Amino acid sequence: MSWFNKLVVSLMPLAPKVFIGQVAKRYIAGVTLEDGLQTIAGLNSRGYLGTMDVLGESITDKAGTETPMRLYQALIHELGNNPDLRTGISVKLTQLGLDIDEEFAWGNLKKLLDFAREIDLFMRIDMEDSSVTSKTLQMFERAHEYYPNTGIVLQAYLHRSEEDMKHLMDLDANIRLCKGIYKESPEIAFQGKEKIRENYIKLGKMYLDAGKYLAIATHDDHLIDHLHTYIANKNIPDAQYEYQALLGVPIDNILNTLVEEGHKVRIYVPFGEEWYAYSSRRLKENPDIAGYVIKDFFK
Ligand code: FDA
Numbered sequence: 001m002s003w004f005n006k007l008v009v010s011l012m013p014l015a016p017k018v019f020i021g022q023v024a025k026r027y028i029a030g031v032t033l034e035d036g037l038q039t040i041a042g043l044n045s046r047g048y049l050g051t052m053d054v055l056g057e058s059i060t061d062k063a064g065t066e067t068p069m070r071l072y073q074a075l076i077h078e079l080g081n082n083p084d085l086r087t088g089i090s091v092k093l094t095q096l097g098l099d100i101d102e103e104f105a106w107g108n109l110k111k112l113l114d115f116a117r118e119i120d121l122f123m124r125i126d127m128e129d130s131s132v133t134s135k136t137l138q139m140f141e142r143a144h145e146y147y148p149n150t151g152i153v154l155q156a157y158l159h160r161s162e163e164d165m166k167h168l169m170d171l172d173a174n175i176r177l178c179k180g181i182y183k184e185s186p187e188i189a190f191q192g193k194e195k196i197r198e199n200y201i202k203l204g205k206m207y208l209d210a211g212k213y214l215a216i217a218t219h220d221d222h223l224i225d226h227l228h229t230y231i232a233n234k235n236i237p238d239a240q241y242e243y244q245a246l247l248g249v250p251i252d253n254i255l256n257t258l259v260e261e262g263h264k265v266r267i268y269v270p271f272g273e274e275w276y277a278y279s280s281r282r283l284k285e286n287p288d289i290a291g292y293v294i295k296d297f298f299k
Pocket of ligand 1: 127220267
C-alpha cells in the first residue's frame with residue numbers, strides 16, 4: 001500500500017460524512033427500494049443478474065431489527081410484483097439480531113424465509129466477522145433445512161474455511177467464495193495477498209471438483225482468470241458456477257466479456273439509508289477511490 005493510501009486509511013475515522021457520501025454514490029444503488037429495483041432492471045437489461053442487500057448490520061437491540069425486517073419484507077413483496085427481475089437477496093444475520101439473541105434472530109430469519117418461499121426467491125446469508133462465523137454457519141444449516149433455496153458465504157482468508165467447506169459439501173450448499181473483508185488475526189486467518197489467493201484457488205477447485213455450486217465473488221483478475229481456465233479445461237457445466245462482483249467496482253471489461261461469453265455474472269446491489277459503514281469499508285479496501293472523489297469534488 002502506498003504511503004498516500006496508508007494515510008487515507010488512517011484518516012478515515014476523521015473523514016467528513018459528506019466525503020464518505022461521495023464514495024457511497026459509487027457503491028450503492030441509492031437509499032430507496034425503488035433505487036435498488038431500478039438498478040437491478042438496468043443490470044438485467046445488460047445481461048447481469050443481481051443480489052439485493054438492504055444496508056445495515058451489527059444491530060444491538062431488538063427494536064433496531066424492525067426497520068430492516070420491514071424493508072426486507074417490502075423488497076420481497078416488490079420482487080413478487082416484478083417477477084421479470086432476475087435477482088436474489090443477501091442478508092446479514094447481525095441485522096436480524098444475531099448479536100442479541102440467536103433464537104430471536106432465527107425468528108426474524110424464518111419470517112423472511114417464509115416470504116421468500118412464497119415467490120421461490122433465492123436468499124444468501126452474507127458472512128460477517130469471525131466472532132459470528134460459527135453462529136452464522138449454524139443458522140445457515142437451520143435455514144437450509146427449512147427452505148433449501150438459500151446459500152452461504154465462505155471467506156478464503158480463514159484457516160477454518162476448508163473444514164467448513166467439507167461440511168457444507170455434505171449439505172450440497174450453494175457457496176459464495178470471497179476473500180473476506182474484515183480484519184482478522186494471523187492466528188485464524190491467512191495474511192497477505194498471495195497466501196489468500198492460494199487458499200481461494202484451492203477452495204474454489206475443491207468445491208467445483210465435488211460437483212457443487214460455486215459463486216466466484218472476487219474482482220481479482222488473477223483469480224477470475226485462473227478459475228475460468230480451470231472451469232473450461234475441466235468442462236464444468238454452466239449450471240455449477242457463477243461470477244459475482246460488487247456494484248461500482250470498476251472491472252466492467254472483464255465482467256462484460258464473461259457475460260458476452262454466456263457466463264452468469266451477478267452484481268451485489270446494496271441500497272438503503274445505512275450506507276456509511278458499507279462505503280467506509282469499500283474506501284478502506286481501495287483508498288485510490290479517495291483520489292477519484294477528491295478530483296470529482298474539484299471538477
Ligand atoms: P482484491 O482486494 O485483491 O481486489 C482485486 C482488484 O479489485 C484490485 O485491483 C482492487 O483495487 C480492486 N478492487 C477491490 N475492491 C475494490 C473497490 N471496492 N473499489 C474499487 N476497486 C476495488 N466479504 C465478506 O467478508 N463477507 C461477505 O459476505 C462478502 N460478500 C461479497 C459479495 C461479493 C459479490 C463480492 C464481490 C465480495 C464480497 N465480499 C464479502 C468482499 C470480499 O471478501 C473482498 O473483500 C472484496 O471482494 C475485495 O477482494 P477481491 O477479491 O476483490 O480482491
